[in-house]
Amino acid sequence: MGLVALSDCIRGALSYEAIRYPPILIYYANVIGIPVFMKFEVITIFPDIFSGFLSESLISKAIAKRLISVRTHYLRKWTTDRHRTVDGKAYGGGPGLVMKVEPILKAVNALRNTKPKSLKSKIRVILFSPRGKQMDQVMVKRWAKYNQLVFICGRYEGVDERVADYIADEVVSVGPYVLNGGEVAAMAAIEAVARLVPGFMHDAGSQTKEDHPQYTKPEVFTLGKKKLRVPKILLSGDHAKIKDWRDKHRR
Numbered sequence: 217m218g219l220v221a222l223s224d225c226i227r228g229a230l231s232y233e234a235i236r237y238p239p240i241l242i243y244y245a246n247v248i249g250i251p252v253f254m255k256f257e258v259i260t261i262f263p264d265i266f267s268g269f270l271s272e273s274l275i276s277k278a279i280a281k282r283l284i285s286v287r288t289h290y291l292r293k294w295t296t297d298r299h300r301t302v303d304g305k306a307y308g309g310g311p312g313l314v315m316k317v318e319p320i321l322k323a324v325n326a327l328r329n330t331k332p333k334s335l336k337s338k339i340r341v342i343l344f345s346p347r348g349k350q351m352d353q354v355m356v357k358r359w360a361k362y363n364q365l366v367f368i369c370g371r372y373e374g375v376d377e378r379v380a381d382y383i384a385d386e387v388v389s390v391g392p393y394v395l396n397g398g399e400v401a402a403m404a405a406i407e408a409v410a411r412l413v414p415g416f417m418h419d420a421g422s423q424t425k426e427d428h429p430q431y432t433k434p435e436v437f438t439l440g441k442k443k444l445r446v447p448k449i450l451l452s453g454d455h456a457k458i459k460d461w462r463d464k465h466r467r
């Protein structure tokens with residue numbers, strides 16, 4: 217494996233990956249088909265929502281380790297009027313404001329053009345909207361194969377439909393409920409994709425979260441008059457039986 221990793225490294229000698237990343241990580245990334253570096257670009261009118269999310273825990277470590285980058289882009293930057301208007305009244309009437317197409321198009325175009333064409337970057341533009349297809353792990357795995365993900369966070373009562381039709385590659389909802397905007401959805405997507413980037417998790421085994429019940433000390437927890445016990449089988453040391461138990465309780 218060492219030799220293969222080395223040859224991969226030499227083959228990629230002109231790419232920045234080979235300079236920045238250990239050969240073993242590049243080898244692993246090639247095998248699973250996921251790039252060693254993911255760029256997230258978030259277009260939003262509330263960039264500050266992201267600051268705590270980006271400065272804590274594994275996400276901040278992944279940024280420090282240069283496994284991912286997350287840039288927020290303030291949508292009002294791409295407006296030209298004095299009031300930096302990003303929304304307007306809906307044609308046909310109705311309450312609430314609709315986000316305009318023009319600032320979003322300018323923002324997306326600016327991000328598409330940040331790299332010279334010769335440096336091929338696989339880029340995907342995703343609009344977060346409650347009207348989109350519900351996000352799932354299959355979708356997340358597909359996104360992880362891109363180099364750059366552009367997330368457009370809708371706000372207010374909606375986004376001009378021409379963004380969904382002509383600018384975004386896909387329209388995605390985070391779940392069957394209504395939020396104030398796409399920011400929370402974008403954070404969920406960043407976290408879910410980042411977990412798949414090689415080197416993000418300490419241990420590759422923990423990439424798929426255990427979907428069976430788990431327990432840790434104490435063995436007996438007293439709650440009022442009740443004694444809450446850890447299932448006996450998990451204390452037995454019988455790995456075959458433990459596996460059966462876990463399979464049975466998997467959801």
Ligand code: 6GU
Pocket residue numbers: 344345346370388389390391392393394395396397398401
């Ligand atoms: Cl992506 N945005 C909003 N505003 N609400 C949602 C959503 C997105 N996904 C589920 N509900």
